[in-house]
Amino acid sequence: MTTTTLKPIICPSLLSSDFAFLARDANHMLDCGADWLHMDVMFKQLSVTITYTPIYLSFCLFFSHFVPNLTIGAPVIKSLRKHTKGHLDCHLMVTNPETLIDDFKNAGADGITFHIEATANRAGGVDITADVIKKIKAAGMQCGISIKPKTPVDVLFPFLDDSVNIVDFILIMTVEPGFGGQSFMQDMMPKVSTLRQRYPNLNIQVDGGIDPNTIGTAAQAGANIVVAGSSLFKPGQDPKDTIQLFKDTINKYNQH
Ligand SMILES: O=C(CO)[C@H](O)[C@H](O)COP(=O)(O)O
Ligand SMILES: [Fe+2]
Numbered sequence: 044m045t046t047t048t049l050k051p052i053i054c055p056s057l058l059s060s061d062f063a064f065l066a067r068d069a070n071h072m073l074d075c076g077a078d079w080l081h082m083d084v085m086f087k088q089l090s091v092t093i094t095y096t097p098i099y100l101s102f103c104l105f106f107s108h109f110v111p112n113l114t115i116g117a118p119v120i121k122s123l124r125k126h127t128k129g130h131l132d133c134h135l136m137v138t139n140p141e142t143l144i145d146d147f148k149n150a151g152a153d154g155i156t157f158h159i160e161a162t163a164n165r166a167g168g169v170d171i172t173a174d175v176i177k178k179i180k181a182a183g184m185q186c187g188i189s190i191k192p193k194t195p196v197d198v199l200f201p202f203l204d205d206s207v208n209i210v211d212f213i214l215i216m217t218v219e220p221g222f223g224g225q226s227f228m229q230d231m232m233p234k235v236s237t238l239r240q241r242y243p244n245l246n247i248q249v250d251g252g253i254d255p256n257t258i259g260t261a262a263q264a265g266a267n268i269v270v271a272g273s274s275l276f277k278p279g280q281d282p283k284d285t286i287q288l289f290k291d292t293i294n295k296y297n298q299h
Pocket of ligand 1: 056058059081083134218219220221222223224225250251252253270271272273274
């Protein structure tokens with residue numbers, strides 16, 4: 044297989060911006076060298092999981108929120124679109140991502156990343172997942188698939204091996220989704236290196252706890268797209284230097 048050098052792509056998470064000055068903060072990050080603008084879409088939606096428990100010889104219903112937080116939706120993307128030319132990389136932490144694809148496309152999103160836990164765990168999950176990929180691509184957007192920390196990486200293989208419905212990148216969560224400012228989970232790195240070995244040309248994004256101390260670990264494992272909120276919006280620090288450091292570190296480890 045021929046390999047190409049993967050471009051570093053730095054995505055400031057606007058979850059850490061001042062929402063009252065969203066466009067100002069987004070464009071400042073682009074002026075500082077950022078490549079994409081990462082938009083964290085969280086919807087505190089109740090989901091139901093049916094699980095068979097052999098111990099009790101019965102089926103149990105579990106109710107949970109996909110994430111315990113509520114952030115922004117398509118109307119905010121639409122407003123921001125009018126004030127920036129940046130690539131809007133929308134990370135959907137919601138239970139039924141297929142219901143939001145048209146809204147986000149119409150609002151001006153450039154890419155949608157959905158969580159496989161929100162599609163594959165439902166009845167007919169493989170087909171639902173494939174349909175979501177198809178729908179995002181048919182709408183002309185980039186498509187990413189994300190996995191939470193407890194989800195094994197091999198659930199992604201069938202979709203990456205599909206030569207028809209091409210996924211643009213994988214997002215490996217390096218924190219439990221829901222909030223910015225959490226600590227980087229180093230134990231997620233074997234997932235990144237497994238993907239890098241199996242798919243040398245795959246764009247791999249990491250999200251959560253990326254800062255000057257953790258970027259080396261993520262880049263060495265094989266990540267070339269990084270999301271960073273807290274570390275880029277840290278008061279009193281120039282994001283230009285941090286973005287350049289992230290790019291240099293990714294380039295250092297990304298020589299096939
Ligand atoms: O998806 C996310 C949380 O669910 C955010 O993108 C992520 O946490 C970025 O923030 P930080 O760099 O502060 O960890
Ligand atoms: Fe995110």
